[in-house]
Amino acid sequence: MGLLTTWKTKSKTKKAQRNSTSSGASDGDFAQHEIAVSADSLVKQDAASELAAIPKNNRIVSSEPVMTVSGVERTFSVGGQPLHVLKGITMQVLPSQLVMLRGRSGSGKTTLLNMLGGLDQPSKGEIWFDGKPFHKLGDNDRTKVRRMEIGFIFQAYALMPLLSAWENVELSLRMAGVPKREWKERVAHCLRLVGLEKRMHHRPFELSGGEQQRVAIAKAIAHRPKLLLADEPTAELDSQMAAQIMAVFQTIIATEQVTICMTTHDPTILEVADHVYEMVDGKFI
């Protein structure tokens, strides 16, 4: 059985799992069985029992869209001339979905992702995140929302090079204003979830690319964001590492009730998405 078949099997079980309660087994059990193994050996395991072993985040998941984008355009001024990069984007992201934006280089994926994360604003159109009008909010208000409710993952990991995996994840809790007494348990949980409990005290240069990206994921989910945005998270990785990252994404959707929207060039990972938006020259086709 190939990797994609494995992912699909897991994907079919995940919606049922989202609504189930924890079996009470330790979350460390999952990390040992799931992420730290080779992607092929995932096939041999019972996906349902693995996921049941992970304690669920106790957030109540609404069925309302996490993100609603309507008629979004973005025009930059380049050398005094308008450059129309986004030309009327409309999309919805539902809770606990894995949504992919696919398209050639220059099609506008990163420009759109920046707007979904409140880093930039549309020239025209509306972006609603969890009931908040990102297209109307000022910089400070968007920054507050972003810090509390959105996590970012980048192609180049964006870890602090002198800090260990543990300290990198802890930093994100500090930035989000999470009380210090909660740090230890949450950092350990997030690093176990991504299968890095044995690498907690390694610094980025002591980790492989895939491991660094898993630290970046632990860091991005530590403050329990509703939405995770990932810009080409597998672009630097070989296919097996990319498969592990996608397995981690499926795990955190099931256990942390996070919603993920990512960009990709990689056609081999599209099959795990709940929805794929294909972008060509600033529009969805």
Ligand SMILES: Nc1ncnc2c1ncn2[C@@H]1O[C@H](COP(=O)(O)OP(=O)(O)OP(=O)(O)O)[C@@H](O)[C@H]1O
């Ligand atoms: N701040 C900006 N000012 C002017 N032009 C910009 C700006 N940001 C993006 N662009 C232009 O918008 C277009 C789309 O860029 P974007 O980074 O969104 O594409 P992309 O699909 O993410 O590409 P890639 O896959 O290579 O990252 C490009 O032509 C880029 O030069």
